[in-house]
Amino acid sequence: MQKNTKSAAKLPLFVFLGVAVGLLLGTTIAGSGPGSNPFNSLLKFREIVTHIDRYYVDEVNTESMVEDAINGMLEKLDPHSVYIPKEELQMSKAQLEGQFDGIGVEFNLIRDTIVVVAPLAGGPSEIAGLQPNDRIVQVDGKNVAGTNISNKEVFNLLRGAKGSKVELGVLRRGKDKVQKFTVVRDKIPQHSIAASYMVNDEVGYIKVTRFAATTYNEFRTAVDTLMAQGMQKLILDLQDNPGGYMDRAVNMADEFISGNKMIVYTDGKKSRYDSQSRGQRTGRFEEQPVIVLINEGSASASEIVAGALQDNDRALIVGRRSFGKGLVQMPIGLNDGSELRLTISRYYTPSGRSIQKPYGSGKEYGSDLKERYEHGEYFSADSIRFSDTLRYETRKGRVVYGGGGIMPDVFVPLDTTQNSTYLSKLYLSNVVNEFTLNYTENHRNKLVKMGYKEFYNHFRVTDAMLRDLVKLGEREGVEFDEEGFDRSKELLRTQVKAVMARNIWNNNGYYPIYNQTSRIFQQALQHFDQAAELASND
Structure with missing residues (x-):
């Protein structure tokens, strides 16, 4: 357990108390509820934490304890009042600010390895020379393949301040040795x-x-x-x-x-x-x-x-x-860089x-x-x-x-007629993503030459392709379920085609095909007469 000096242990407490006093002052000025006395409550909290710090039999992490107390208070309010620690705030804000600093690459975790789906056009990774289907096995000399790495850990490794550098070790199809790429991080836009x-x-x-x-x-x-x-x-x-x-x-x-x-x-x-x-x-x-x-x-x-x-x-x-x-x-920004x-x-x-x-x-x-x-x-x-x-x-x-x-x-009711446990297992094991990534990489030139319109109208995911996908699933531990496969076969066929289209033509290639499987979208197309009536009566 982490050991704290008295000064280190008290610092986060004082930061919290300063914030709490400010909030409670604001509450008092605005008008407290009948009979409430926030200052007495604050003093009681301070007294208890001080006694724990001085007398408790084991060393305690005061900062963690105070954060637990904050979360406990907020749970008494409503489900959407939250406390965000400093180390999580940057990621949280990046989701809303429309950009973040990083290397500009879409990735997937396949067989416990970071696989490049596509580098962002004009972004740092594309400039450095990364390509679809590259396997990132090292980051700044540290092995990241076969380590049970999580998506969050990948973000932490690849994101960083604009202008900073990261060295990637990449395994590329057709190359025996790990290739080294130095990527200079930059502002990466996030499109909503x-x-x-x-x-x-x-x-x-x-x-x-x-x-x-x-x-x-x-x-x-x-x-x-x-x-x-x-x-x-x-x-x-x-x-x-x-x-x-x-x-x-x-x-x-x-x-x-x-x-x-x-x-x-x-x-x-x-x-x-x-x-x-x-x-x-x-x-x-x-x-x-x-x-x-x-x-x-x-x-x-x-x-x-x-x-x-x-x-x-x-x-x-x-x-x-x-x-x-x-x-x-x-x-509400707090003194230590966290946010309420x-x-x-x-x-x-x-x-x-x-x-x-x-x-x-x-x-x-x-x-x-x-x-x-x-x-x-x-x-x-x-x-x-x-x-x-x-x-x-x-x-x-x-x-x-x-x-x-x-x-x-x-x-529009939820359509589950073509869903199956077998289909869910294929997705959860990342088999669908791995299969489509491999197929599009092996046939990229042919598909690009075909063009999206021809692909959309005439390309068909064949039974032979689905059999290859099933075999890949078996190698990944997804036991074949004939009943589930038959139930989900046509849905799987369309969704594989949609993911292939995204690998080549991004989301504007994906959604026109995916929406063929969306009952809500298909129903919407049938109700424009009602929408037109609303528009005409405005």
């Missing part, structure tokens, strides 16, 4: 628009994976590009989008909503955390039909967009009920709905999605029960409900 393409002559598709610093600008560029290609209708895919910056969501919604209509408002403990966000600009797509795709993984900022467009009768929402996160967090993200308000859709799902009072917040699955909500809209007290109306009088997520206008 995963794909944007024309589905047909009229319908455009935009997939948004999160709401980061660059999302709105990326979105405007995607819309402009698709409109130049003739887009007259849009599918906005927010499935499995966990959210992010609220203002980026507001700006995106404003591109569809005319005038100064309400988009979202917040209500906090004190009026300084109350706000209203209304339309401010003439958007790029205010009059054309829009369909928004959501599911149980769509949360927070995604729900702001879906709720605003639904309540303003501006778009048709298709899919399954969204996650239900309607709490707003404020980041504290819930300061709730947000409400234009009709007045709070879509935050219940928590507290013994409610197992984290198991909510599992419970939805078990009581049949993923398969039937009739299994969802809304209280009349949570009934609201859109601007045109359509009935909507609050109390836990956005309920779509068109419910």
Whole structure:
């Protein structure tokens, strides 16, 4: 166990106490609850930690103990008030800032080895000479192959300050010896628009994976590009989008909503955390039909967009009920470089709905999605029960409900007809990724010469290819399951083709093929008449 000197042990305590005093002062000024005395509580905490430090029989890690206490306090509040230690903060912020410092490579862990899927075009790795299917076996002279390395550990090794260097030892097909590459780290952009393409002559598709610093600008560029290609209708895919910056969501919604209509408002403990966000600009797509795709993984900022467009009768929402996160967090930097993200308000859709799902009072917040699955909500809209007290109306009088997520206008049940345990095992063992990476690398020149349009329309994953994939699975310990294979065969065929397309043409190659297997996407294409009616009545 780590041993602390008295000064080292007390330092994090004093840092914490300083932060706590500041927060408690703020609470006192704002107005404490009846009978509460935060200073007495703080003194009690300090007294207990001091006694532990002085008298406890074993040495203790005071810093770890204080962080546990912080997390314990926050657990009493709500599920989204969190403490982020200094060492984890950079990674957390990188997800929202739209860029990070690193080597610019997409990788996969295959057979406990870092395998390059693709170096970022124009990025440090491509400049240094890395190629798809390279095996990274050494980082700065340290062996990283066969060491049970995790994705997080790979990120920690490959990311670093702009201008710093990292030496990679690479095994390349056709070469007997480890090749050495020196890569100079640089700013690496992270795109939150995963794909944007024309589905047909009229319908455009935009997939948004999160709401980061660059999302709105990326979105405007995607819309402009698709409109130049003739887009007259849009599918906005927010499935499995966990959210992010609220203002980026507001700006995106404003591109569809005319005038100064309400988009979202917040209500906090004190009026300084109350706000209203209304339309401010003439958007790029205010009059054309829009369909928004959501599911149980769509949360927070995604729900702001879906709720605003639904309540303003501006778009048709298709899919399954969204996650239900309607709490707003404020980041508060702490003295030691860590951060507190504290819930300061709730947000409400234009009709007045709070879509935050219940928590507290013994409610197992984290198991909510599992419970939805078990009581049949993923398969039937009739299994969802809304209280009349949570009934609201859109601007045109359509009935909507609050109390836990956005309920779509068109419910699409989860399709499990082609899923199987065998298919899941193939994915979990990374067999599908390994097979497609090897195939595309062996046939890259042929596939590139073929071109995407020819590949999309005529390339077929043959039975012989699937047999090779099955054999690879057996070598990786995935026992062949004939019944599971037969059930999942056609789904596997399409998904292998989609992953192959991504290896050559990135996500704009992947999603047009993958969406052939998406029931929500296919249903959306059938409901543009309803979306058009909403657009015409705006």
